[in-house]
Each structure stands twice: as C-alpha cells, then as structure tokens.
Amino acid sequence: MPSIEKVYRPFSQPAVLAGAEKARYAEAQERFVRFFEEFLMEEKSPTAEMQSVFARIRQ
Numbered sequence: 265m266p267s268i269e270k271v272y273r274p275f276s277q278p279a280v281l282a283g284a285e286k287a288r289y290a291e292a293q294e295r296f297v298r299f300f301e302e303f304l305m306e307e308k309s310p311t312a313e314m315q316s317v318f319a320r321i322r323q
Contacts, residue, residue, distance in 0.1 A: 281289050299310045300321075309315040 299314055299318075302310045303318050303321070309318040
C-alpha cells in the first residue's frame with residue numbers, strides 16, 4: 265500500500281496551466297464559488313447536475 269505522502273503529494277502541488285487552459289480553469293473555479301455561495305445562502309443545490317457534489321459537502 266502506498267504511503268499517504270505519495271498519494272497526497274500530487275494534490276498538494278498545483279498544476280502549471282497556461283493560456284486558454286488557465287482561463288478555462290479560472291472560470292470553472294469562479295463558477296463553482298458562485299454555486300457554493302448560493303448553496304450556503306439557500307441551502308440547496310443551484311443545478312441538478314451539482315446535487316451530488318453539494319450533498320457530499322452537506323454531510
């Protein structure tokens with residue numbers, strides 16, 4: 265079984281993105297933040313597609 269450090273390390277170091285890929289990633293982050301803020305204020309998932317994600321967060 266691999267150590268927790270080997271499993272965790274790839275997630276602790278951000279990927280290097282450039283150009284259109286960086287912009288798309290930033291847009292996705294901003295969108296998630298807006299959805300999450302809406303979830304915190306209204307206590308419901310902003311879209312049907314995001315229900316499973318926000319259900320896990322709620323737990």
